[in-house]
Amino acid sequence: MNFSKRLHRYAVTGLVFILALVLGLQSLPASTAKAADTLGIQAKSAILVDYNSGQILYEKNADQVYPPASMTKMMTEYLVMQALHNKKLTWNTKVSISNYAYQISQNRTYSNVPLRMDYQYTVRDLYEAMAIYSANGAAIALAEKIGGSEKNFANLMNQTAKKLGMTNAHYINSTGLENADLGKFATEGGANGANELSARDIAKLAYHVIKDYPEALNISKVPVRNFTAGVDSPIQMVNWNYMLPGLGSNMKQYTYEGVDGLKTGHTDLAGYCFTGTVKQNGRRLISVVMGTDSDGQRFEQTKTLFDYGYQQFSKKAVARKNQPIPNQKAVAIRNGKAGTVKLAFGKSMNLMVADGENPNVAFRVTLDRSKLDKNGQLEAPVQKGEQIGYATLATNGNTAYGHLFANDNKIPVVAAEQVDQNSWIVRMFQGIGSFFAGIFSWIAGRF
Incomplete structure (x- = not known):
């Protein structure tokens, strides 16, 4: 040669x-294709993720965007936790209530605790009302505290979504209420505007809530807590997540051992939605179902996903x-x-x-x-x-x-x-050899 x-x-x-x-x-x-063929999940979209590995075990229309309703509040929770970790807030920081937050909080047809404009609440008061009871007025008050206005906060939500890899997410408010519900308080998106997220985006957000701020689960898993700030008598806040252990015998049909979060959501436009997470034997799953037909169905479909993840897969x-x-x-x-x-x-x-x-x-x-x-x-x-x-x-x-x-x-x-x-x-002799090899190569190329 x-x-x-x-x-x-x-x-x-x-x-x-x-x-x-x-x-x-x-x-x-394909594991995901097999799941889609056999599970028959009754939701517009859904996804199941193995938290430890990030592996997707099941998906259905996971990139189609839909209104997330109050699952929106997971991003509000994430940004509150971020502000706490960055020392911009403490749990005892006082929060004033704007006319906007006050007016929304008085509508008890939404999830709410009534707030007062002549009273200052702590971050903890409002966060617990938002995370446990899905209180919309509380979410708005926290958004205004962090962003100065809800519009600025929505911009922060979108910036954060981009950083977290939520490629299809678009937020216009902190609560998940639609502009038709917010009326004069809606700041962008038109009369029929709403937040838009895909199931995959929501699963990414849930993953980061758990990974970056695991203490959030200590609140999301609380089944019942009384709201006592600024009220004459305590308001019992029953968690809307019926899969949580500890909610009592009337919810036993939905209870799933190890569930500790994360967020429900419901509007007429979004249907019944749920982002759930469960941990059993050291293994955590994250699920999202969007657009189911009833309050109970979102938990029944989530149970089907959890059972599939735990019973049909091994490492x-x-x-x-x-x-x-x-x-x-x-x-x-x-x-x-x-x-x-x-x-x-x-x-x-x-x-x-x-x-x-x-x-x-x-x-x-x-x-x-x-x-x-x-x-x-x-x-x-x-x-x-x-x-x-x-x-x-x-x-x-x-x-x-x-x-x-x-x-x-x-x-x-x-x-x-x-x-x-x-x-x-x-190395010296190798260098000499390479030098002469180069010369011979040049000569060979000439003839």
């Missing part, structure tokens, strides 16, 4: 590549930390005591797999260009465990393992072994 061909061979083997790795031999029908490892990746070409190394280095997974990855089925998954491995020279080679030394790229879980055949967030299906790729640098004298 002449010098030109030899150099070409090393250049090709060192180029950035995408490696399809097939683990397992059987093909598996299986598809990649283990430090496991060498089989069936792949080693990466070329320049100036190393070895000419190549093998790759390994930098962390473990588990999938929730339908019972009785074997995962048929594919990984695409991409090397970090910043670590490679112009010929696609790594420069020695290379440390064992040094990250040199990432592996992306990809669709293979009929298998579909969707994740809520793109990064959930990525794991780092590392060097499986250490490759030390050659001594200076070896």
